[in-house]
Amino acid sequence: MAKSEYSAQQIQVLEGLEPVRKRPGMYIGSTDIRGLHHLVYEIVDNAIDEAMGGYCDTITVMLHDDGSVSVEDNGRGIPVDMHPKLKRPALEIVLTTLHAGGKFGGDDSGYKVSGGLHGVGSSVVNALSIFMRAEVYRDGKIYVQEYSRGKPTMDMKVQGKTDKIGTKIIFKPDKDIFDTVDFSMDMLMTRLRQQAYLTRGVTIALLDERPKRPEDDLKHPRLYRFHFEGGIAAYVLHLNESKDRIGSPIWFEKDTSDGMVEVALQYTQAFQEIVVSFANNIHTSEGGHHLTGFKAALTRTINAYARAQSLLKEKEENLTADDVREGLTAVVSVRLKEPQFEGQTKSKLGNAEMKTAVETVVNEKLAQYFEEHPGEGKEIVGKCMLAARARLAARAARDSVIRKGILEGMTLPGKLADCSSKDPSECELFIVEGDSAGGSAKQGRNREFQAILPLRGKILNVEQARLDKMLANNEIRSLIIAIGVGIGEAKDLTKLRYDRVVIMTDADVDGAHIRTLLLTFFFRYFPELIEAGHIYIAQPPLYKISRGKEARYAFSDAEKEGVLKEWGVDAQQMQETEEEQPEEVNEEEALVKAVKNKEVRKTARASVQRYKGLGEMNAEQLAETTMNPDSRSMLRVTMEDAEKADATFTTLMGSEVAPRRKFIQTHAKTVKNLDV
Ligand code: TTJ
Numbered sequence: 001m002a003k004s005e006y007s008a009q010q011i012q013v014l015e016g017l018e019p020v021r022k023r024p025g026m027y028i029g030s031t032d033i034r035g036l037h038h039l040v041y042e043i044v045d046n047a048i049d050e051a052m053g054g055y056c057d058t059i060t061v062m063l064h065d066d067g068s069v070s071v072e073d074n075g076r077g078i079p080v081d082m083h084p085k086l087k088r089p090a091l092e093i094v095l096t097t098l099h100a101g102g103k104f105g106g107d108d109s110g111y112k113v114s115g116g117l118h119g120v121g122s123s124v125v126n127a128l129s130i131f132m133r134a135e136v137y138r139d140g141k142i143y144v145q146e147y148s149r150g151k152p153t154m155d156m157k158v159q160g161k162t163d164k165i166g167t168k169i170i171f172k173p174d175k176d177i178f179d180t181v182d183f184s185m186d187m188l189m190t191r192l193r194q195q196a197y198l199t200r201g202v203t204i205a206l207l208d209e210r211p212k213r214p215e216d217d218l219k220h221p222r223l224y225r226f227h228f229e230g231g232i233a234a235y236v237l238h239l240n241e242s243k244d245r246i247g248s249p250i251w252f253e254k255d256t257s258d259g260m261v262e263v264a265l266q267y268t269q270a271f272q273e274i275v276v277s278f279a280n281n282i283h284t285s286e287g288g289h290h291l292t293g294f295k296a297a298l299t300r301t302i303n304a305y306a307r308a309q310s311l312l313k314e315k316e317e318n319l320t321a322d323d324v325r326e327g328l329t330a331v332v333s334v335r336l337k338e339p340q341f342e343g344q345t346k347s348k349l350g351n352a353e354m355k356t357a358v359e360t361v362v363n364e365k366l367a368q369y370f371e372e373h374p375g376e377g378k379e380i381v382g383k384c385m386l387a388a389r390a391r392l393a394a395r396a397a398r399d400s401v402i403r404k405g406i407l408e409g410m411t412l413p414g415k416l417a418d419c420s421s422k423d424p425s426e427c428e429l430f431i432v433e434g435d436s437a438g439g440s441a442k443q444g445r446n447r448e449f450q451a452i453l454p455l456r457g458k459i460l461n462v463e464q465a466r467l468d469k470m471l472a473n474n475e476i477r478s479l480i481i482a483i484g485v486g487i488g489e490a491k492d493l494t495k496l497r498y499d500r501v502v503i504m505t506d507a508d509v510d511g512a513h514i515r516t517l518l519l520t521f522f523f524r525y526f527p528e529l530i531e532a533g534h535i536y537i538a539q540p541p542l543y544k545i546s547r548g549k550e551a552r553y554a555f556s557d558a559e560k561e562g563v564l565k566e567w568g569v570d571a572q573q574m575q576e577t578e579e580e581q582p583e584e585v586n587e588e589e590a591l592v593k594a595v596k597n598k599e600v601r602k603t604a605r606a607s608v609q610r611y612k613g614l615g616e617m618n619a620e621q622l623a624e625t626t627m628n629p630d631s632r633s634m635l636r637v638t639m640e641d642a643e644k645a646d647a648t649f650t651t652l653m654g655s656e657v658a659p660r661r662k663f664i665q666t667h668a669k670t671v672k673n674l675d676v
Contacts, residue, residue: 015098017127017150024177027124036178037187039128042121043071043169044204048195048281050075051202056166060205061192063183068131068172077138078167080156089156091134091143095126096150122169126150128178129171137164149174179558185222193226197238198281198333200231232264232331239276239329244269246327246383247376252365258357259336263294263365266329267380271387273325277332279339279349288342288349290334293358299324301366306381309374319384326387334358344640413478417442417452429482429498430538430627431455433505433514437614441504444623451498453482455514476521485526493528501529502634504538504626506613519637519645527639535637540614540626547606553625555633560608569606 020027028038040061047059056075063069079090086093126132127150136143140163145156173181185208196204208222228234233251246267253262277284277291284291299321306312306319334357340350370377412418415438419427429451432438438454445452455475470476471487480487484497503518505511515537522535529535541553543560547567554560614622626632 017096017098017123020098020124020127021149021177024128028128031177032179033182033184033187036173036180037183037191039125039171039173040069040071040183040188041191042125043069043171044192044195045281046122047071047073047075047167048199048202050167051199057201058203058205060207061188062207063185063188063210064170065210066172067181068170069183070168070170072166072168074164074166077136077165078134080136080138080143089143089145091136091156092145092152095123095132095134095145095147096152097123123150125169125171128174130174130176132169132171135168135170137162137166137168182557189224192224194235194283195281196226197228197232197235197331198278200228200234203227232262232333235276235331236264236266236329239274239331240266240268243329246379247373250366250369252361252369254361254365256357256361258351258353259334261290261358261361262333262335263358263362264331267383268327268329269383270327273327274329275325275332276330277334277349279334279336279341279351279354281333281335282339282341282347284341284347284349286343286345286348289352289355290332290349290358293355294330294332294362295321295325296355297359297362297366298328301363301370302381302384305367305370305377306385309378309381311378311381311385317388319388320391323387323391324384326390327383332358410477410481413453413481415454415478416482417445417447419445419447419449419451421449424497425499427451427498428500428502429453430502430504431479431518432614433511434615437504437506440614440617440619440622441627443619444621444627446623446628450627451482453478455479470525479521483526483529485529487525491528493532496529496534499534500536500634501534502536502538503637504540504614506615507540507542508612511613516645519642522637523639523642523645527642530637530639530642533636535642537635537637538626539633539635540611540617540622542611544609544611544621545606546609564606564608567606 024031024035028035028042044059044061047056050056050073051059056073058074060072061069062072078094081090082088083090083093126147129150130148132147132150134143134145134147140161141158142160142162143156144159146153175181185206188206192204192206196202204226206224206226230237230249231251233249236249246269249264249266251262251264253260275291275294277287277294279288279290299319302324303312303318312319334349334354336351336354338351342348342350370380417438421427426449428449430441430445430453432441432452432454435454435456438452441452441454455478471480482497483501484495485491485493486495503515505515505518519535522530526535539555541555542557543554545552545554545560545563545567552563554563609616611617614626617625624631
């Protein structure tokens with residue numbers, strides 16, 4: 001009996017990594033750019049766990065020029081001793097078998113765990129890497145082992161002496177698995193900064209050692225160092241940087257039998273709410289029970305305090321949950337033993353016990369804070385009461401706007417270049433960013449059924465989120481009138497003037513911003529149009545690849561590489577055309593470069609132009625690539641996309657401009673594809 005138990009255990013532990021290579025998506029979510037970055041997060045999570053246990057304080061992530069990444073910590077080092085039953089070093093088992101994590105070292109740090117699967121993730125990363133090297137610095141020695149696609153290519157051995165302690169993992173993602181193996185500093189920076197906030201005291205450094213490329217964002221530094229003694233309280237301060245704040249951030253934490261609860265919050269004089277929640281360091285963008293508990297406690301505590309202090313009179317109604325969150329910035333972080341992630345994107349905490357846990361802690365600690373800081377408590381209640389009053393006033397204003405029918409009798413906006421057909425089922429409206437692109441679009445359209453509405457500058461402002469104020473905005477009014485269905489209670493979907501409403505913005509940061517704003521607008525005020533599939537996003541090409549008179553368009557980096565390959569052009573020798581430069585110069589440059597490399601070939605005479613804006617295309621090109629139904633492709637917006645944009649929009653509010661732009665850039669391409 002004992003014997004069969006032993007072998008069963010052995011089989012379980014020895015589970016290989018083949019399934020990981022067969023179905024990578026099951027382990028890392030996807031094999032696109034997000035999946036690629038997930039590899040880094042999995043490895044970093046291990047080091048974060050070590051930091052949370054109090055065993056390390058520095059984590060360094062480096063992007064190397066051969067496409068590999070290294071992650072190093074100064075923790076205790078992955079154990080290297082022989083596993084008594086398996087007769088292999090623990091290090092090898094950790095990195096080459098599934099579910100081996102946590103079995104080594106007898107570390108019972110409980111719920112002090114980051115999002116990583118307790119080291120399980122590191123073998124997954126190994127499986128999906130063409131090369132991995134582990135270095136463990138322990139007992140004055142450097143232990144080394146290398147792997148390829150999850151299999152050791154050598155036995156672990158001692159390779160020299162050191163006085164360091166820690167672990168370094170170097171890995172190079174497998175090109176056969178991932179759509180792209182090009183890491184983005186922006187994505188890594190965003191995530192690592194977040195992790196640094198969540199693990200106060202730890203230093204996380206991110207260094208880009210890769211040679212600079214023409215398409216690199218010139219502004220981004222190549223070295224980041226994140227260290228926040230204040231943890232999530234510093235996070236809240238950061239989110240509120242540009243705002244008028246009430247007091248300093250309120251911070252508390254408590255270890256409960258269901259897990260650790262940590263909350264930081266601060267009110268501002270702004271209107272938007274930013275509440276970010278995490279479970280085991282994972283951003284729970286869909287919320288969950290911890291967030292519900294937080295909101296319930298906040299409403300309860302503030303109302304109780306307002307009543308106790310007679311700030312809220314007996315006959316007055318309680319403040320609503322929305323009132324107490326206006327102007328609030330908060331970070332809620334919980335750590336628990338067995339987190340359940342649910343929802344569409346597995347980012348909603350499903351552990352019901354966390355509602356009570358967070359609610360109890362917040363009720364207790366926040367009430368205590370108000371007791372000790374009566375002045376601040378009063379100011380916060382005052383702010384919430386202002387929100388309540390504004391809510392009632394806005395409702396009244398909205399009702400009157402609708403009664404008056406503000407849009408009635410309004411004529412079509414002057415800048416709308418309408419189509420000649422009056423049959424909505426065949427009509428399309430292109431919402432175009434800026435007048436210059438609008439000009440190209442007007443020339444390139446089929447005026448029979450395609451209408452163009454150019455929008456100028458910032459169309460929406462956060463503070464104009466209320467319907468009555470929104471209707472005061474010219475760009476928004478033009479848009480609503482052009483669409484034809486009205487708004488508010490006067491909305492009539494049968495009056496839709498275009499079957500397809502297409503958002504056509506530049507493929508740059510500002511374009512992405514305007515797209516997010518428009519999606520948010522449709523999500524909030526015209527969800528029916530999204531649901532019925534009337535809203536689209538145009539897909540202008542990113543590149544034009546020319547060879548002599550021949551020209552091809554590419555809508556992604558992969559597609560561009562494909563064309564170059566097809567033409568026999570080595571992508572390495574290509575010089576990408578900067579927007580200001582004429583193509584010929586670069587063609588020549590590419591040739592010079594090729595000659596230098598002694599690899600000149602006739603076929604290498606091609607040039608790549610990267611389109612930064614719609615305005616760079618002439619009307620004919622724009623029509624062919626983006627507008628003509630016979631040759632274009634468009635994305636149909638789903639409710640999910642719009643909801644995401646809305647959430648993005650909300651998250652973005654209040655943070656300073658630079659990170660906001662980065663966030664948009666990173667997420668600009670996360671709309672689901674549905675070719676039309
Ligand atoms: C396990 O229990 C004994 C002491 O060391 C514990 C451990 O594994 N520590 C540890 C693992 N520290 N750092 C890691 C680690 C760091 C990186 C960068 C990557 C991986 C897979 C693990």
